[in-house]
């Protein structure tokens with residue numbers, strides 16, 4: 223799975239959870255007005271803590287924890303496990319629960335047999351007693367099903383239908399889940415937002431009606447889709463919130479980034495009112511699939527949490543990726559391994575250096591030492607045993623999604639992420655924290671983040687670049703990037719280019735100094751990292767009042 227598909231997979235549950243937690247305070251209450259932004263302030267039906275998600279994401283996690291085992295969701299084995307998880311949640315975890323789901327779970331508890339069959343039978347019986355009972359309680363948890371078979375749309379549709387039918391017997395509920403899960407699958411694979419594309423997965427006689435409902439909602443004012451307890455109006459409200467929200471231009475100088483679409487769409491979803499957390503959870507699953515976890519601002523990532531076991535952003539990202547990988551991890555055991563370590567890098571502790579414009583911000587490697595930071599912003603993959611860092615509270619260890627690559631397209635939202643890292647650094651500093659910014663080797667991502675933070679402090683771009691380089695040079699003329707010499711890209715490049723540019727040779731990692739942590743920013747590394755940093759160095763970026771993420 224490539225880095226952008228991985229980012230988008232990670233965005234599904236995270237986007238859903240953020241929409242849910244943002245919508246919780248306004249469920250069946252006065253929603254925020256046009257000039258107001260929803261806040262994760264808790265309360266609602268739970269009542270919930272600030273940042274806590276509700277039943278929508280709780281039930282989605284019941285599905286996710288089974289899906290992340292890589293099982294086929296249409297099998298009895300998988301459906302029994304999900305049904306058992308729903309029943310257990312209903313007894314021990316449900317902080318609030320929809321009327322239909324409550325009735326179905328109660329009836330299923332009083333019957334015998336495999337859990338999946340009991341739930342399905344109870345759901346069918348409920349639907350036959352209550353015509354037009356297609357509540358939004360299946361749609362609100364279906365986004366994660368879009369990750370279970372990324373290369374198989376028919377299997378995705380079968381899974382969405384089977385999971386929906388565990389609690390919702392009305393065909394409209396399952397049909398809405400088929401459409402939404404397919405839209406998530408398409409968005410994760412392609413970055414496209416398509417809802418009509420899944421129409422052929424529905425029975426032929428049902429397609430025209432759904433086409434009409436979707437076309438009615440596309441680009442429409444979402445506020446007309448209320449009340450939205452019905453699965454059709456919930457889908458319309460969520461789709462209208464996404465499609466009617468303009469995609470911002472990329473203009474870092476003005477704090478404008480295309481992926482702010484995710485934040486804007488969720489705020490619009492909550493402004494619809496009525497079942498705010500559910501509509502925003504539905505919208506968030508798809509917007510997260512489109513824009514990726516890297517579009518979710520740091521203060522949302524830091525705040526979201528909930529049942530079961532007080533899961534946090536790391537768990538949502540991990541469950542999404544493992545599900546998309548079919549129950550496995552990548553070759554480095556990421557994201558579920560205890561420690562993620564590259565064979566390319568020497569993990570000897572290396573002294574961090576102070577940021578040139580803030581003595582309480584440190585720049586370092588994954589093995590940074592000699593600093594007094596009590597908060598961390600990590601820009602590389604870490605294992606479950608590495609977060610939080612020693613002596614750091616879990617809430618003060620922020621993980622950012624930043625891929626170390628010369629190819630800007632490897633990062634879905636590069637400019638936004640750099641501004642968001644700067645915002646996170648500023649936010650933690652405002653709370654009195656001393657912050658370590660680190661990646662693996664501090665060659666590219668860490669200095670880029672250091673410059674982004676300097677830019678946020680108002681330092682002109684060229685001055686910021688020069689100052690970061692001077693911070694390195696104060697520690698000596700040669701570099702020690704920590705990369706094993708045989709695997710050092712600079713050394714390889716230096717050797718190859720030695721004849722043409724003799725300056726490269728003495729800067730190579732063969733000259734190891736234990737006290738220098740920022741690898742040379744001059745010569746090839748400087749060009750690489752300037753290419754990575756690109757346009758984000760050219761403007762005020764996150765200082766702009768238009769940057770929601772920095773507020």
Ligand SMILES: [Mg+2]
Nearest residue numbers: 276277278499
């Ligand atoms: Mg809810």
